[in-house]
Amino acid sequence: MITKIQREVVVIHSFNDDGELLSDEKDTMNLLAKLPLDSLDLDAISVVTNIYRVAQGLRNKMEREVLSEFGLSWTSFSLLYDLWIWKSIETKKLAKSAGVTKATISNVTKTLERKELCYRKVDNRDRRITYVAITDKGKEVMERLYPPFHKGEVEIVSGLTVDEQKNTSKLLRTIIRENNF
Structure with missing residues (x-):
């Protein structure tokens, strides 16, 4: 080739x-x-x-x-998903995980706070550090949302064999690691 x-x-x-x-x-x-x-x-x-x-x-x-039914954008879902997994996370780490800026985290967090899906809290030892935590309502939304979301994930890769899915994941992880994404 x-x-x-x-x-x-x-x-x-x-x-x-x-x-x-x-x-x-x-x-x-x-x-x-x-x-x-x-x-x-x-x-x-x-x-x-x-x-x-x-x-x-x-x-x-x-x-x-999937997400429109819950009034969520991709970015707001990504943040809520991370909070669902980790319960509470520092905004800097949340931005890195979601692949967005801290300013975007701030704006999306405000929207999620208005929907009572998360809240912010300042670190008691270092007031410069802010954490975002999921609320009980946020957990409930994720528990309802994730099954149809996962169904969509399965549909997207349904044309690949299990071995092809594993190989694709491995190759994408290499790209992620090599570029610090």
Whole structure:
């Protein structure tokens, strides 16, 4: 498989077992091949583009089919999920876990507080540190919400075998670790 492309030579090739690219990938490769770059790593482009598409598709599907019923955005669900697992967490760690800024944590937390799903508390030893904790109502929401959410997770990966799911998880963990995501 050719993984690099010289600017002068436009080669469209497959990245999957079926020997086909998605039409969006073909369009992307054709456009990028015209840029003044010494070479393109088509495999890297394909992986990153497809991770992005999966992430966006997953987010949109879950917001539309599950989270909207509970009045939650993807980010608010992510925060509530972390609180459900850990009960209470420092805002800095919550931001890192959710992949958002502390400012976003502050805004989303305010919304979740208005819905009485969580509350903030200041560390008694260091007033600069703030924790967010889940309320009983927040736990109840997560206990009702998670079964349909998990059903959606299962549906999303249903086209993969168990071994493919495990391998995909392993590969994604490597990307996460290598980039400190």
